Amino acid sequence: MNAFITELEKGVSGKIIGLQGGCGFVNQLRSMGIREGKIISIVTIHPFRGPVVVRLDGKLITLGRGFANRIIVEL
């Protein structure tokens, strides 16, 4: 099943299968390690459309909600 990472339960991990957005944006995500094939999990989602904190390769990354909503994972 495919989902946006913001729909993941906390602690559950998924495999990134797609990044939506322009070339520049996608390359920026990739250069920070967020790219297809990587395993990603949610640490926390801040309320009031706040940022999302993800864990990837054991490291934490904070992403704005809009950015996070463009990452599609496979459960």
Added chain:
Amino acid sequence: MKKIVLMGNPNVGKSVVFSRLTGTRVITSNYPGTTVDFSQGTSCLHKDRVYIIDAPGTYSLTPSNIAEEVALRVVKEADLIINVVDATNLERNLLLTLELLSLNKPLVVALNLWDEAHHTGVEIDVTRLEEHLGVPVIPTVAVTGEGIAHLAEYCSKPLSQPTPLFLTEDEKWKKIGHITQEVQQITHRHHSIRDIISDATIKPLTGIPIAVLIILSALWAVITIGETCITSITDPLFECYLPFITSLSDYIGPGFLQQVLIGELIDGQVDLEQSMGILTTGLYVPFGIVLPYVIAFYLIAAVLEDSGYLPRLATLTDTFFHKVGMHGYGIVPVFLGLGCNVPGILATRVLESRKQRFIAATLIAISVPCMAKTAMIFGILGQYGTLYILIVLIILALVYVVTGSVLSRILKGDCPEIFLEIPPYRRPRLDLVLKKTWMRLVAFIAEAVPYLFLGVLLINILYATGFLAWLGTVLSPLIVGWLGLPQEASAALLTGFLRKDLAIGMLLPLQMTPGQLVVAVTTLTMYFPCVGAFAVLYKELGLIDLGKAVCVMVCTAFLVGGLVRFICIGI
């Protein structure tokens, strides 16, 4: 001279490597985006002098903010690139390495944070990595100096250029995937206590109470350390100094020289705080009042910066900063601005859009009190109790929020979202904390002393020539009519251009009510940053935006000043 440039992702230890190689001190902290401008140093390697340049961190050669643009500009001039790579994060770091290889310049890889890689169960086969990349790879631990001598050897050796690589995006990722699989082995490890703390401080439910606790303890620590410094060191020192200066004053006798060196006698006595002479107020304010708190503040700040807490605070405050047109990373310029507005304004370079940088820089100049401003607030209002100080601080905070949300609504431009790597918590190293505090102290003194002397001198000359009296009359409608202050307060407004803390000596003798002092202090804090901060604003914003920023400052200052007057003093 040969030019060597240090390149790498943010927060991988480039600046520590730079300090090790050149002996030049630069600021290092545990968050991405510490270095926003390049620094140069020279090093003597095997009798050859070489230039070494520390660049801001960047994830790729496609810049996404001003700091990364600087890095790109610098690397173009390099004769040799030292690519500092985070060994705990090899895969992500290799993208930049591959891009640097395509620049067709000699390259050496410093595999830094080798100690941390070891602890977290990451094993890297260095020889295999060298084979894959075709360039020397040297494991280093910058903070202890391990491997640095080895790295330095390569800096003086003539190195052959690597065969240039021209790969498409997809090919790059394929290659990176292939390399990491071949050379890296990760032993899986369970959640450590560090991970648990890390998660707890970034989740809103637990993170916000912890943040409040940390901020309050930091505040308490600064005040306690500062007070202790004053009562046990600076006050006794100045007590010994007073008789000396009193006899000097008697020796000189009345006249212009006494006026400039010693200043006004208060009730026939030299008063270190209020006399306004170069050797009295000019020395006592920076060293007796401000310096102890500056030391305390920078010590605590260094511990917070090196621990890695700031990016977590940025995450927690992200939603708030969106309301004022920025994102959570805006907390870093504010934090640095509390020490001195200059590095605070420089740090806005890590924000992506022009609009965000304008708002961040303007708000710092208006309502983030630097140590000199804070000293003024405490020095003037301290004797009337904490309440008045709190009033001023609350006003400043409100101004930050209101001005920020107004600016973010009326200014054109976009506000990109946060995208921030959270570094692991690290135990702050005592040597680095002390070094950093020392550097900032030296910078503070080098900046404060000339301006304070100049300010005191200027005031005395202007006073003697009658200019101050004239200025007082001219500004009277504004100062007396609108703000409800005595005419003489205009002189404090004038010295405020040079140093805010000087205003302590100028406002105290005027016998104002606490309400009037609150008005004076808030207006003085907001209407204009000091000359140093003004120069950086110009450098960062350009002339037109600087003009806009000054308009915002002056308007806000006098508008808010007037409002506070009606609330605190009445009509």
